[in-house]
Amino acid sequence: MVQLLIKLGSDVADWSLVELQGQLETRDAVPFNNMHIGDLYFKDSGVANLIIGHHILTGQVVYLEQPLAVMKRKRHNSVEPGQDESAMEIDVVSSQTEYNIIAFIKRKVIFKDRPKPIVQKDLLQKGK
Numbered sequence: 001m002v003q004l005l006i007k008l009g010s011d012v013a014d015w016s017l018v019e020l021q022g023q024l025e026t027r028d029a030v031p032f033n034n035m036h037i038g039d040l041y042f043k044d045s046g047v048a049n050l051i052i053g054h055h056i057l058t059g060q061v062v063y064l065e066q067p068l069a070v071m072k073r074k075r076h077n078s079v080e081p082g083q084d085e086s087a088m089e090i091d092v093v094s095s096q097t098e099y100n101i102i103a104f105i106k107r108k109v110i111f112k113d114r115p116k117p118i119v120q121k122d123l124l125q126k127g128k
Contacts, residue, residue, distance in 0.1 A: 005097070005098040005099065006071070006099045006100075007101065009100060013102065013104075014106065015103040015106050016061075016103045016109060021113075024052075038052035047059070048060065048061060048111075054114065055115035056116050059109050059110050060112075061109050062108055062109075064105065067099050070103040070105065071101050072076065072100050074098050075096070076097075082106055
């Protein structure tokens with residue numbers, strides 16, 4: 001039997017999931033790590049707007065039927081009783097893994113439609 005130690009901290013965050021259809025690509029094929037992708041705005045009616053560059057996506061906030069838990073794994077290595085500390089360097093005798101819940105995801109923002117280009121009114125009037 002496998003036993004998992006799960007701890008619920010006092011500072012558990014409430015996260016939301018963003019679901020996009022298709023792919024996000026950069027011009028230079030640079031990874032998205034710590035990169036600003038766009039601006040997300042919410043309206044009172046549950047409608048969300050995501051502006052990425054010169055495009056706007058319209059989405060909807062949906063609550064999940066079952067919330068998801070975001071967990072962080074933490075390993076503790078220990079030596080069995082009767083073993084000396086040098087055993088830690090050669091072979092780990094036992095290890096215990098615990099999981100800390102850092103957030104719950106209760107809702108997601110779904111963007112189903114294709115992005116629409118943002119066109120300024122001044123440019124439309126000059127074209128006529």
